[in-house]
Amino acid sequence: MSGLEPLPAAVREPTSLRNNVRWLRLLLPVAVFAAGIVAWESIVRIGEIPPYLLPGPFLVFRTLTADWAILWDSLAVTLLTALEGFVAAAIGGIALALLFNQSKWLEYSLLPYAVILQVTPVIAIAPLMLIYLPQQTAVVVCAWIVAFFPVLANTTLGLNSVDRNLAGLFQLYGASRTQTLRYLKLPAALPFILGGLRIAGGLSLIGAVAAEIAAGAAGAGSGLAYRILESSYRLNIPRMFAALLLLSAAGVVIYMLLALVSHLVLRRWHESALRKEN
Numbered sequence: 189m190s191g192l193e194p195l196p197a198a199v200r201e202p203t204s205l206r207n208n209v210r211w212l213r214l215l216l217p218v219a220v221f222a223a224g225i226v227a228w229e230s231i232v233r234i235g236e237i238p239p240y241l242l243p244g245p246f247l248v249f250r251t252l253t254a255d256w257a258i259l260w261d262s263l264a265v266t267l268l269t270a271l272e273g274f275v276a277a278a279i280g281g282i283a284l285a286l287l288f289n290q291s292k293w294l295e296y297s298l299l300p301y302a303v304i305l306q307v308t309p310v311i312a313i314a315p316l317m318l319i320y321l322p323q324q325t326a327v328v329v330c331a332w333i334v335a336f337f338p339v340l341a342n343t344t345l346g347l348n349s350v351d352r353n354l355a356g357l358f359q360l361y362g363a364s365r366t367q368t369l370r371y372l373k374l375p376a377a378l379p380f381i382l383g384g385l386r387i388a389g390g391l392s393l394i395g396a397v398a399a400e401i402a403a404g405a406a407g408a409g410s411g412l413a414y415r416i417l418e419s420s421y422r423l424n425i426p427r428m429f430a431a432l433l434l435l436s437a438a439g440v441v442i443y444m445l446l447a448l449v450s451h452l453v454l455r456r457w458h459e460s461a462l463r464k465e466n
Contacts, residue, residue: 243426252430259415263434266396266411269324273331274392278385280332281339289347289373290365306337310395314402327399334395335388346380347373382450389442397435
């Protein structure tokens, strides 16, 4: 047989099918969103529901445009708080997980308290933090508390999930604990770490909003949570919906950015990313 023969249709078909699936994954959410907007607007108009009970989506978008300056400044405050809490959670969670991996006594001693910190509602902790800490510091601490445990738990799980045969091979060749950690455990745990960071990104935003609600501080430095409370007190429901829309969009963007970082880091070698490429 001379030369390369073209691939049979049975081989080419999966590629076309994958392309169709990708388009469907993009178009279906857009179609559902458009249908939801149309249904929402129709219900409001047909039922003649007043805006202080349920504003229509077009009124919400007009309010978002009209109050953009105020809402954007408040969103920037909330995002900065969430970012500070996320960075603290990422550094603290990964560092503590590394210590746990090196010392089981330390893990047995401190991990239960990390679990207690995670299961305690942040809305109950926030008032105490506001008593003992400056307001902005307390809000950041609350964002850190919510985002900390997923990073710690996922990193600990990843470090403990190393193939025992590879660990035995490293031990057989006399690798030090530092070399085993650097060349075996950390690469194996990287997908778990990135998964924990994706979860922590959204949770840090939730923690920041919950703490801002508990703080309830007004003024130029107010976060978006205060704008939501202010709108509810004044029955400015369209602005409340606009603020909620901004928060949801911010959460989606945070998750997508962290998912993109995870994909870029893992795409050349990890199976979860290779499936997306192929």
